[in-house]
Amino acid sequence: MNINLPNFNVKNLVKEAGSTLSRVVQLTEEKLGTTERTEYDNEFQNLAERADITKTWTEKIVRDTETVLIPNPQNRIEDFIFEKIEKTKPQRLSNLEHLALGMIEAGGDFGQDLPYGQALIKVGQAEQKLGQCERDFIASSGICFTQPLRKFLEGEMKTITKERGILETKRLDLDACKNRVKKARSMLGQQAKDGVSPEAVLEQAERDLRVAQAEFDRQSEITKVLLEGISTSQASHLRHLHAFVETQVRYYKHCMDAMNNLQRDLAKLRPAKPRLRINSEDVDGPPNTVLLSNIHATLNSNETHEVNEFSDNDDLNNFHTVDINKHNNVNINEHQQNTNGTFQNQNNTTNPFATTQILEQYDIEFDTSAITSV
Structure with missing residues (x-):
């Protein structure tokens, strides 16, 4: 080889x-x-x-x-x-x-x-x-x-x-x-x-x-x-x-x-979700809007609070105020100025039961002591 x-x-x-x-x-x-x-x-x-x-x-x-x-x-x-x-x-x-x-x-x-x-x-x-x-x-x-x-x-x-x-x-x-x-x-x-x-x-x-x-x-x-x-x-x-x-x-x-x-x-x-404004603070409301007539039927107080109801769509046209102290569709004047230059309620009597009722209607646990009258 x-x-x-x-x-x-x-x-x-x-x-x-x-x-x-x-x-x-x-x-x-x-x-x-x-x-x-x-x-x-x-x-x-x-x-x-x-x-x-x-x-x-x-x-x-x-x-x-x-x-x-x-x-x-x-x-x-x-x-x-x-x-x-x-x-x-x-x-x-x-x-x-x-x-x-x-x-x-x-x-x-x-x-x-x-x-x-x-x-x-x-x-x-x-x-x-x-x-x-x-x-x-x-x-x-x-x-x-x-x-x-x-x-x-x-x-x-x-x-x-x-x-x-x-x-x-x-x-x-x-x-x-x-x-x-x-x-x-x-x-x-x-x-x-x-x-x-x-x-x-x-x-x-x-x-x-x-x-x-x-x-x-x-x-x-x-x-x-x-x-x-x-x-x-x-x-x-x-x-x-x-x-x-x-x-x-x-x-x-x-x-x-x-x-x-x-x-x-x-x-x-996103579905529309109502909100409550209590003392200028926003809190979530229930999925369905509470009828104003049901709210008025549960409130008996002469104290005036404002509850603003609106959706998350930021539609200002739908923004309105609910007076939780209305009864029988009669509006009560909210504030008047006293002689000392300070603002006081016409009627100082407060009905805490009415506040509790509105919170229960919205299924919200809220400290009622934090809600102050104006």
Whole structure:
């Protein structure tokens, strides 16, 4: 059986292994502080630090934004996997949509003709609109904000990181060549070793140093250009941020419109509920309006109190006053001013039984001591 092995260039393999070994030795000596290293200029260091900061914060912004858009971490992991295998993400219902379906089904079971059933259906439909608004917001935010930032991280920033790694390798090669040149110069005047004179060793080390210096300078320029491009990237990130804010504004506006419409619809479905005003304080009355004739039949007091009856529809035209001390449709004057400038009742006799009766007619437990005569 014939096995076709790939053709290896042994010379290049040995050369690469020697370069790797020299880099490891150089890096180890730098860590131990036994050798010098080539430092980057201040401008390059500032650009590199800015790139690191940009990368760190952009990753955090993307991660936090996705957390806001998709709070469930399991769903985020699932979406990430589907993106990697290039398949369509599953269509899942949001929490609002689950709530909407539950309310609509419950309203149907309770009865669409009943007030509670109608209200549940209305609220469920509004929650469905909110869920759709949320779905559109998530999709729009991904297109205009998170996807461009992630593309920057996976494209431009990854390229910068790769080129910086190559530059660091070139720097290690350069420093290793510098050390070999120093070592070769220190061996001048000594006897030849393995048939190679110290002069020849020095000449080869200087030649390698020139090549390493040229490669380092070239890689340094390439990396510097990429680092300077981060300013342009941040300008585009600013535009993406504005687009994200506009998308968020539209989302909350649509949600507000949906809730306002829901509030108006529920107000139309709300049954009229009378209220009592006792001593300028509103209290809820019974579901059905008490006939004024029944009220007058139970009141025997000469004390005058005013009871205002109106519905929650805030219809001022229906607002009227009921005199709880009327008897046989005869009105009694309520107040008159005395000679001292104060207001007193015409008849100071008070019938607490009448007040108790009106409260009982409205099924209200009320402290009668809080009702004062005017």
